[in-house]
Each structure stands twice: as C-alpha cells, then as structure tokens.
Amino acid sequence: MKHVLVTHADEPLGRRIIKRLFYDANVTSIFALGDGPAPHTFDRFLSGATPRLSYARVDLAKHRPMNDLFHSTRVRDAEIDTAIFVPRHGAPASPSDPLVAGLSERTAEARLLLQQCLESQTICNLVALGSAFVYRLPPGNANRLHEDSELDLDPDVSPEIRSWIDCDMIFHGEVHNDRLRVALLRLPTVVASGGYVYLNPFMGERAGWRVRSLGYDPICALVSDKDVARATQAAVHSTVSGIYNVAGIEVVPLSVLAGWTGRHSVSLPGVLLSALDRAARLLGREAVVPSLERLRYGFTLDTRRAEQELGFHPAHRVGLARAGDGTLRLETAGI
Amino acid sequence: MTTSDWHPHARGNENPALGRDPFAEEVSIDPYLERLATLRQSEAPELRKQVESDSRPRPDWAQRTVKKPPAARSRRARTPTVGEVVIPEPSGWVDRWLGEDVRRRLETLGYMVEGETPYDRFGFSPDVARNAFPWFQALYRHYFRVRSEGHEHLPAEGAAVIAGNHAGLLPFDAAMGVLDILQHTDPPRLARAIVDRWAGSLPWINIFYARVGQVVGTRENFADLLDDEQLVMVFPEGMDGIRKTITQRYRLQHFHVGFVEQALRAQVPIIPVAFVGSDDQTPILYNVKPLAKRLGLPVAPITPTFPWLGPLGLLPYPVAYKIVYGEPLNFHQRFGPESANDSRLVRYLANQVRRSVQLLLDRNRS
DSSP states (O other): OEEOOOOOOOOTHHHHHHHHHHTTTEEEEEEEEESOOOOOGGHHHSSSSOSSSSEEETTTOOHHHHHHHHHHHHHHHHHHEEEEEEOSEEEEESTOOOOTTTTTTHHHHHHHHHHHHHHSSSOOEEEEEEEEGGGGOOOOOOOETTTTTTOOOOOOOOOOHHHHHHHHHHTTTTTOSSSSSSEEEEOOOOEEETTEEEEETTSOSSSSSEETTTTOOEEEEEHHHHHHHHHHHHHHOOOOOOOEEOOSSSSHHHHHHHTTTTTTTEEEOOHHHHHHHHHHHHHOOSSSOOHHHHHHOOEEEEOHHHIIIOOOOOEEEEEEEEEEOOOSSEEEEEE | OOOOHHHEEEESSOTTTTTOTTTTSHHHHHHHHHHHHIIIIOOOOOOOOHHOOOOOOOOOOHHHTTTTTOOOEEEEEEEEOOGGGGOOOOOSHHHHOOOHHHHHHHHHHGGBBTTTOOSSTTOOOOOHHHHHHHHHHHIIIIOOOOOOOOGGGGGGSSSSEEEEOOOOSSSSHHHHHHHHHSSSSSSSOOOOEEEEEHHHTTHHHHHHHHTTTOOEOOOOHHHHHHHOOOOOOEEEETHHHOOOOGGGTTTOOOOOOOHHHHHHHOOOOEOOOOOOTTEEEEEESSOOOHHHHHHTSSSEOOSSSTTTTTGGGGOOOOOOEEEEEOOOOOOGSSSSSGGOOHHHHHHHHHHHHHHHHHHHHHHOOO
C-alpha cells in the first residue's frame, strides 16, 4: 500500500495523476501540493470524514516553506513513501520573478524535492516527470532516441531547455541511490482532449501565433495525458529505478500538431528567427523561440525499456474528432 | 563463399578497380581470422596491450551488443500480398497509366505504418508517397528505363541491409532502387534508404525525404529499422560517391563500416546491389573543393551543363539504369553480434561487400 505525495497537483497533469491514483486500490493516501487553491475537481476527493486526499499550498521553489512542510506533523503523520515530481507546465506566472539561488524555478523545485526525499525517513521512492526535449538532436526530420542518447549540453541552449536538462541531471544523479529508488520518465509533447498541449516548449498554454522554421516540419512524438498518468502509476508500483522514455503511438509533424490544437503558426526563415532572437535578448525580452534546432529537427522515442521494466504500453490514441459544437479538435481515446 | 569469388581476376576481369585481393590465395575467410588471431597474440603484443589497457569508456552503441534489447513489439499490420489487396476502379488517366499491379502495390504502403496513424515514427507518410510515386514511376519507366535482375535475392520478410554504389550528384539511384524493390517483391516491401545527415538539415528536402520513407543515418535510426525487420538501403561510399569525378566512374570509393556493424549486431544479411548508369547521369568534370568548403556544400561540381545552364544543368541525363542485386552475404551466420566491436573484422567485411559490389558493377557495365 502506498502513501503518495504529488507536486503541482493543481495543474492539469497533476490533476490527471491524482485522479488516476485516487482510484488505485493500492494507494492508501495522497498528499497533493500546489501553488494555488485546491482545484474544484478535488472537491469530491477532499470530502468525507477521513478523505484519502490531502491538499496543501506551498511554494515548491522556496527552501523554507518546503522545509517547514516536510517537517510538519501533517506530513510526518501521512508517512509518505513515494514522491511524484510533476513539473510546472510552461513558464512561471510572472517571468520577471528573480531566480531562486541562481536557478530557474523548475530546477529549484526539483532540487528541493530531491533534498527533502533524501532527508526523509519514510520516502523511499521518487518518480519524476521530465522532458524528452533534453536530447541533443542531430539533423533530421525524425530521429529515434533511446534513453542513452546524448543530452544537449550546449552552453548556449535556451533557459527553458536548460531548466529541463538541469532537472533531468539532478534526478539522473540519484538513479543508483541505494536508499531512494528514482524513476525518471522522459515525456515528449503531452496532449489532452480539447487540444491542450503540455511540456512542449513551443506550444505553451497561451494562445497566439507560433513561429516555425521555414522549410522544416519536425516530427513530434505525442503522448496522451491519460497515458502519462498510467505510466506514473506504473512507476509508482514498480521496483526498478532508472530513466524511461514514455511516448504514445502517434507521431505528427509540428504543423499538423499546431493545426490539431487550434494554434496558428507562421513559418519564418531561420535567419530572421535568429535575428529576432538576438534583438529580443538585447531588449531583455523572452526569446522568440526556445531552440531553433528543435524547431527544425524532430524526434521520436524508443520506449522499449518502459515497456519491459515498467510494463507500460500506451493505451490511448490521439487524433482529430468532432466535438459537440461541431468543430474538429484533438481528442484522446482509449484503444 | 570463398575469397576467390571476391577476386576480380577470378572472373577474368582485365581492369580490376580495387586491385588485387590480399587474401585471394586463401580458400575461405577462416585463414584471415587465424591470421588475425595470430597477429593479436604474437605479432603485435604491444598493440594488443595498448588496446586492452584502454580504460576509456566506450560509446554506448558499442556496449549495446553485450545485451541486445529484444525486438520492438511491432505495431505494424502484416503487409498483404499483391493478390490480396482490393483497390477501387481506376479514376483517371494516371491510375490507368500506373496499371493495376502498381496501384495494388501502392495501396499496401498504408500497411507499412503503425496502426492507423498517418505518419510512421520516421515521418513516412503513405499519402505523400502515393502522390509522389507517379512522378518517380515516370522517371523509372521512361527516363531512366530501369532494368533489373537478381530479385530472388531480396527477402520476402525480415530485415536485411542492401548496400550499393552511389553516384550522380542527385540521389536518383536510391529513388530507382526503392521503386524497383517495391515493384519486385511480394508482399511489396518499402526499402528505407539511409541518407546523409547533411540532407537532413536541408530545408524542404528533409521533409520530402522523410515523407517518402528515407531516414537520416544515425546509429539509433539504423538499429531501430533493423529491429523493426525492415529493408534498409545504404550507400556506404557516402558523400564520396556523389562527388566522384568522371575519371573515377564506376570505381568504388572508400566504404564506411557502420552498416556492417549494424548488420552484425542485428544478425541480418547484407545484399550487395549495383546501380549501373548512375555514374553517367551527371558526369562531374571538376569538383571545386575550396568553393564547396566556403559554401558548406559537399561538392561544387562543374559538369558539361552546370553551371552553364543554371540549376537545370544539375538534372541527370537520360541514361539507362540497370540494377543488379547480388547474392546475400550472410556474415551473421559466421560471426555473432559481439563481432561488431572488432574493428578490424568489420573493416575486412566492409571491404568484402565493396568487392562484391564492384564485381557486380564490372560484370554488368557492358
């Protein structure tokens, strides 16, 4: 029986994972952490005399609140044995916030959670969700990548990608820890019914125009948010540690993904994109594109290790379907 | 197969392009291995010591042979035979021109992607391939007038590496090879041609290549294709092949060895293939190397028509193609997957493939 802690439970991926674990008979209690108030979807989980779900607001990137939380009676009584690191989706609410100890918010959160897990007497499992955009991409419309493929350690990589790589390496460093079992799941673009896209640096939550590199249409590996929850559940119950690529069956070009999710995209020459990026940096603005290379070269993931060791097989298809209002939009459906 | 089969003189060739086979006196390749073992133990102890004491971490692909991952669970449906495919009535002159047999074969392209997805994991799109096919079929039938033989050596199922010569600036040899294999196998098979990384960085071209089934040649991609039991077409000369000048026509350049490593790791045969005609399609008189280097191009050619006619000068001449498939080289029956880490053996086997392709070329040029 598991007692699980989930970070960023108020965000879409976190909510999906909480829902999945709530109906898991082998999970006794769930301790959810989030930035904001408890989502309304948790109301039914939080009701009752002794609810299986507890929710707490905490700034995961700050040392003091995290320390206080993990040393509180409430958490100690919960006897948490498994922590799930769900990363923040997209940029922080106010990008101008100062960095935490020189690190991005996401990296600071990963570091603090790992530190608390290592210090905790009860936590012996850590499941972390990472991004597959950490890999170095050789030229090519589609590159098949496995877990041992090279990471992009280029010092000029954009801060967004850098934060993913930093998180990845923080967890990777503890994969062989004897006391704490660490399973790191590298996820490609996560999609959800209704055309929502998560963990893709080019397709954040904000609406608006997206830029693409003229003459390139990289292949994007997709995974449904429901499959992410299933993979997380499988990692929680497994006894193995390591890094696992998790992806669905479908792959689509970036232009098709933009069309399916209702995002308008415009293709610009690479020279112009580089010039715009340079100008934005000079003006102290956010980069126009997180990574020109990733706008050009696509990847798909070799998921055999997750299939063999975690027993995870994608069970949801991603495609276009007609919604109730008659519009075609991205939907995920069970196979 | 004996080394005398490899030796150009053994077939009465007057002008062997590759010179004399140093192992021609031997009756099999076993003596080579004996020599290799002897060399390791006695002739070069220092070298051996140096290699054995090398504690540098080996690249992960070299380690992969130790524990080969089981084959991926294939999500592709079985490709039906030509007779099993049901096609609609021809709807236009293009359909009638293609003919029923070709249309049936094109219909099977849809079975070559996983499930019902519109793209496979390397970006191949059956719809795009079907639309592009008639254009290349016109080149196949009327422009290059392709003749081919040796189809019995192409496996009906299972993975194999098809290694051939490469020439002619633009890779029409690969396109004709893919079309030829699709039209002479039953169930139809789509050979996945491995393209240079440079091609993967070219705007628009990278998209087109991926959509018609070509794959950028990284080790992971190559291994994954073989694991998925696909036919992989490779041109081991690489860029050296396409920048051959007219004086080097039909003389194979240095072969890269990665394809032999991958074939040994996946334990699949290598089928040599000769493309006769591709060396004549765009004869390069001179390669302006400094200009190519400055422009970041693999070649800056001067041909009888380029740059005099502008980009049109790069178009190939309407030479007749002849594609000849040789007998499969079943190195995997003799050498296990761990042999892929033996660089000298891999180099030797790559040279054997090179000789085999050269022999096919020399025999069929006339």
